[in-house]
Amino acid sequence: MYDAIIIGAGMSGLAAGIRLAHYDQRVCILERHTTIGGLNGFYRLRGRDYDVGLHALTNITPKGTRKGPLARLLRQLRLSWDDLAISPQIGSEIAFPSARLRFNNDLDLLRSEVARAFPGEVDNFERLIAAVVEYDDLTDEHAAISARVRLGELLDEPLLVEMLFCPLMFYGSAREHDMDWGQFSIMFRSIFMEGLGRPYAGVRLILKHLVRKFRALGGELKLRSGVSRLEVENGKVSRVVLDSGEVLEGRRVLSSAGWCETMRMCNDGTPVDASRSPGRLSFCETIATLDRQPKQLGHDRTITFYNDQEEFVWTPPAEPCDLRSGVICSPNNFDYDEPLGDGVMRITALANFDYWRGLDERAYELEKLRWYDAITASAVRFVPDYRQWVVDTDMFTPTTIVRFTGHDNGAVYGAPEKQIDGRTHLDNLFICGTDQGFVGIIGSIVSGISMANMHCLRD
Amino acid sequence: MTKDEIRAEVLDILADIAPDEDLSSLDDSKSFREQMELDSMDFLDIVMELRKRHRVQIPEDDYVNLASMDSTVEYLHPMMKDM
Ligand SMILES: Cc1cc2nc3c(=O)[nH]c(=O)nc-3n(C[C@H](O)[C@H](O)[C@H](O)COP(=O)(O)OP(=O)(O)OC[C@H]3O[C@@H](n4cnc5c(N)ncnc54)[C@H](O)[C@@H]3O)c2cc1C
Numbered sequence: 001m002y003d004a005i006i007i008g009a010g011m012s013g014l015a016a017g018i019r020l021a022h023y024d025q026r027v028c029i030l031e032r033h034t035t036i037g038g039l040n041g042f043y044r045l046r047g048r049d050y051d052v053g054l055h056a057l058t059n060i061t062p063k064g065t066r067k068g069p070l071a072r073l074l075r076q077l078r079l080s081w082d083d084l085a086i087s088p089q090i091g092s093e094i095a096f097p098s099a100r101l102r103f104n105n106d107l108d109l110l111r112s113e114v115a116r117a118f119p120g121e122v123d124n125f126e127r128l129i130a131a132v133v134e135y136d137d138l139t140d141e142h143a144a145i146s147a148r149v150r151l152g153e154l155l156d157e158p159l160l161v162e163m164l165f166c167p168l169m170f171y172g173s174a175r176e177h178d179m180d181w182g183q184f185s186i187m188f189r190s191i192f193m194e195g196l197g198r199p200y201a202g203v204r205l206i207l208k209h210l211v212r213k214f215r216a217l218g219g220e221l222k223l224r225s226g227v228s229r230l231e232v233e234n235g236k237v238s239r240v241v242l243d244s245g246e247v248l249e250g251r252r253v254l255s256s257a258g259w260c261e262t263m264r265m266c267n268d269g270t271p272v273d274a275s276r277s278p279g280r281l282s283f284c285e286t287i288a289t290l291d292r293q294p295k296q297l298g299h300d301r302t303i304t305f306y307n308d309q310e311e312f313v314w315t316p317p318a319e320p321c322d323l324r325s326g327v328i329c330s331p332n333n334f335d336y337d338e339p340l341g342d343g344v345m346r347i348t349a350l351a352n353f354d355y356w357r358g359l360d361e362r363a364y365e366l367e368k369l370r371w372y373d374a375i376t377a378s379a380v381r382f383v384p385d386y387r388q389w390v391v392d393t394d395m396f397t398p399t400t401i402v403r404f405t406g407h408d409n410g411a412v413y414g415a416p417e418k419q420i421d422g423r424t425h426l427d428n429l430f431i432c433g434t435d436q437g438f439v440g441i442i443g444s445i446v447s448g449i450s451m452a453n454m455h456c457l458r459d
Numbered sequence: 460m461t462k463d464e465i466r467a468e469v470l471d472i473l474a475d476i477a478p479d480e481d482l483s484s485l486d487d488s489k490s491f492r493e494q495m496e497l498d499s500m501d502f503l504d505i506v507m508e509l510r511k512r513h514r515v516q517i518p519e520d521d522y523v524n525l526a527s528m529d530s531t532v533e534y535l536h537p538m539m540k541d542m
Contacts, residue, residue, distance in 0.1 A: 023507055064479065066496035075501060080478045453500060457507065 002026045004456050005240050005250035007227050010038025010405070011441055012433030013256040014210040015448030018077055020456055021217035028248065029219065030240070032226030036211055038256070038405050039412065039434070040441055042204045045394060048289060048342065051202045052396075052404070053412075055303060055329035055346065058171060058190040059442040060086055060105060060197035068194055069446050076449045083209055086197040087334040089302035094163045095382045096307050101163055105195030118160050128154045132193070135185035143182030150181050162312040167191055167305040169314045170327050170348065172439045174279045174413035176315045190442070196302060198334045206441070227257075232268035236428045252456050256433035256448070258407050259415050262424070270425060279411030280316045282398035284351040286372050289392040290343030294330045297384040299345075304328040306382040314350075321371050322350035323378040345386055347379045353398040353409045368395050413439045422451040430455045460539045465532050472508045476501060487528035509535070513542060 004020050006013045009031035020027045035041055040053040059069045063081040074081060091104040099117045103110040107129070114125045131154060137143075151161045165179070168187040173179045179187070199205040214221065229241040230253065240248045255262040260278045263270050294300070307325040326349040332340045359367055372395045376387060398410030407414065414434035422430045432451035433444050460468070466487075473482055473495070480495055491497045502522055509515045515538055517525075524534035 023511055066477075066480075071496075072498065072500060074479070075476050076504070078475060078478065082479075450500075453503065457503075 002028050002248065002250040004028075004252045004254060004452075005030065005248060006254045006256070007262070008038060008256035008433065009033075009036040009211075009221060009223070010256055010433060010444065011040060011206075011210070012436075012444040012448035012451075013038075013254070014207070014214055015073075015077060015445040016254055016256075016432055016452040016456075017214045017219050017221075017448075018210065018217065019449055019452040021214055021219035022078070023457055024218075025456070027214075027219045028250070029214070029221045030225045030227055030242065030248075031221065031223050032243070032406060033404060034223055036221070036223070037203065037207050039401070039407070040203050040207075041404065042202065042207070046392060048392065049202070049204070050287060050394060051204075051331075053285075054198065054203040054441065055327065055331075055348070056089060056196035056198050056334075057084075057086060057442060058187075058194065058196060058440050060088060060195045069190070069442050070194070073442060073445050073449065076453075077210075077213065077445075079209065079213075084206060085199045085201070087200060087336045089196040089198075090300060090333045090335055092167075092196065092303040092305070093301050094166055094305045096159065096163055096166075097309065099159060099163065103192060105197075107193050110192055114160065118157050121155060121157055121160055124155050125160075129193075132185045132188045135182065137182065137186060143180055145181045147179040147181045147184035148177075150184070159310055162307070162310065164188075165314070166307050166312045166325065167303075167327075169312070170305060170325075172413060172443070173314060174281065174411070174418075174434075174439065175416040176281065177313075186438075186443075190440070198331060200334075200336050200340070202331070203441070227255075227265060229267050230262075230265045230429065232266055232426060235426055237266070237426055252428045252430070254430050254432055254451060254456065256431070256444075258433075259419055259431055259435040260408055261406060262429070262431055266426065266429070276415060276417050278408035279413060279415050280353065280409050281314070281413060282316070282351050282353045282401060282410035283348050283412055284321045284356075284371060284375065284397050285349075285395065286347045286375050287394045288345045288376070288386065288390045290345065290386055290389045291391045292389055293339060293343045294332050294345060294384075294386065296343075297386055297389070299330060299384045299386070300333055301328075301383070302330065302333040304383055306379065308378075308381065316352050317350050318352065320352055320355045320367065321375055323374055325350070326375065326379055328379050328383055343386075343389070345383075347375050349375050349378075351398050351410075353402075353411075356397045356399045356410075357402075364397075364399070368397065371395075407434070422455060460536075460542050462532050462536055465535050465539055466528060468512070469505075469528060469531055469535075472505055472512075475508065476504055485528060487532075490526045491528070492526070505531075513539060515539060 003025035006029045094101045226243040231239040401410035418437040438447040
């Protein structure tokens with residue numbers, strides 16, 4: 001009998017596991033896949049290391065900062081700032097046809113950029129910052145109001161509104177077209193006021209630390225151990241049944257598999273609440289390895305968020321991929337002590353899950369090639385054309401995300417309605433990760449920590 | 460445990476929670492919250508570390524006593540003096 005069984009060895013599951021194992025609980029993490037990491041894993045292909053998701057870590061505050069999610073996470077997991085070896089971004093950009101806004105980890109740059117591009121908005125922008133700072137993630141009752149409505153009240157220039165939404169939605173909106181004011185404030189702080197950074201070695205460094213710590217504390221990790229069923233008796237999960245038929249028992253179960261995904265595992269016929277649709281926002285991602293550093297092509301931006309029209313559209317596209325907007329990331333353009341070996345350009349674009357799922361194997365491979373080219377052609381309108389220096393490529397689609405994480409629709413940020421308290425209809429079943437509330441790498445780690453604290457460490 | 464030993468133990472817990480913090484300049488009479496910006500999650504950790512290490516149970520109503528080093532040592536001493 002375990003004290004806790006955790007479903008999923010992504011960021012949130014591992015973080016929850018560390019908390020519980022640290023306080024001497026018998027913990028077992030069950031992961032269906034052959035490796036850890038989930039939405040943010042890593043892999044090796046043709047002799048090169050790749051990260052699945054990681055563009056940048058958000059919430060990056062300098063060493064010694066005591067406030068904010070990163071500082072809290074380090075204390076809770078007993079990690080030192082130096083363990084993550086994070087290098088800050090060099091500088092990023094929001095690129096629209098008629099305006100560009102640069103930003104880095106010092107809010108003053110964005111302030112001056114807003115003043116340059118939107119001179120009439122200087123005071124309004126300060127009011128927006130004040131409102132964002134004022135928002136309290138734990139108590140604020142305005143969390144669910146529309147960010148579009150709120151921004152409409154605070155700012156006069158519709159273009160500035162769209163330009164601010166673009167990076168914040170790309171990095172963390174499960175809701176289409178709009179964001180909750182709470183989520184907007186959290187994302188605004190984590191990207192514009194705290195900042196972006198990356199460990200030189202990428203996401204594997206973070207995962208390695210998490211899994212090592214978990215194991216050193218006596219935690220058990222079982223890979224290739226998908227959970228197929230949660231057996232329910234008297235309002236509780238009584239047994240956890242694996243794909244192999246093996247049965248485990250735990251006093252509590254914490255699931256990072258997603259809300260709908262977890263409900264479907266329960267064998268009490270829990271109807272999945274229809275208002276709780278899984279999210280639909282998914283991505284295609286192209287990765288190009290270059291034979292030189294992006295800087296040698298004149299590209300020094302860390303992340304470029306682009307959109308080729310005045311309005312930023314945040315819904316699943318009718319086309320296989322949305323070619324109007326995207327995120328271009330060069331992992332080389334962080335402030336490291338020494339340069340990364342290969343030059344890399346990654347592009348994220350919104351994608352249509354149903355289209356990609358419907359293809360047979362041959363068509364899928366061909367469409368990947370076709371859309372790799374289309375996405376790249378769209379992106380090089382905003383950054384130097386790097387296509388002639390490409391030595392290797394990879395690409396993934398919404399179906400790749402489903403295969404490796406089991407999330408419905410390949411929804412990267414999960415369901416639009418979050419279950420903030422992590423509770424379910426069963427006394428000893430809780431959810432953490434993407435569908436609980438916080439998204440992104442730092443967000444999901446914080447989610448795992450807080451759900452472990454709230455539901456599994458109070459007795 | 461003497462008061463000094465309890466203080467050393469609390470300091471060890473703080474060092475564990477915040478490895479990057481310089482604790483040599485901690486003012487025992489000032490609140491942890493003010494000096495180290497500890498939040499409610501951190502206070503819960505101090506409570507749980509005390510339980511894990513010394514089996515000391517601190518009811519939620521008593522958390523206020525953990526505000527500063529002085530008040531924490533004062534509060535813990537009766538419970539820990541015979542350990
Ligand atoms: C393309 C892409 C780019 C991204 N870029 C960034 C970025 O630059 N910065 C950032 O901060 N975030 C980024 N993210 C988001 C970030 O990866 C996620 O928010 C975060 O990793 C979510 O962690 P999680 O623990 O909630 O979920 P997951 O990582 O999905 O973990 C869930 C785990 O549960 C396992 N599982 C599911 N069902 C079962 C089952 N039945 N039995 C056993 N195991 C099961 C899955 O295999 C998975 O490992 C990106 C995501 C993607 C896809």
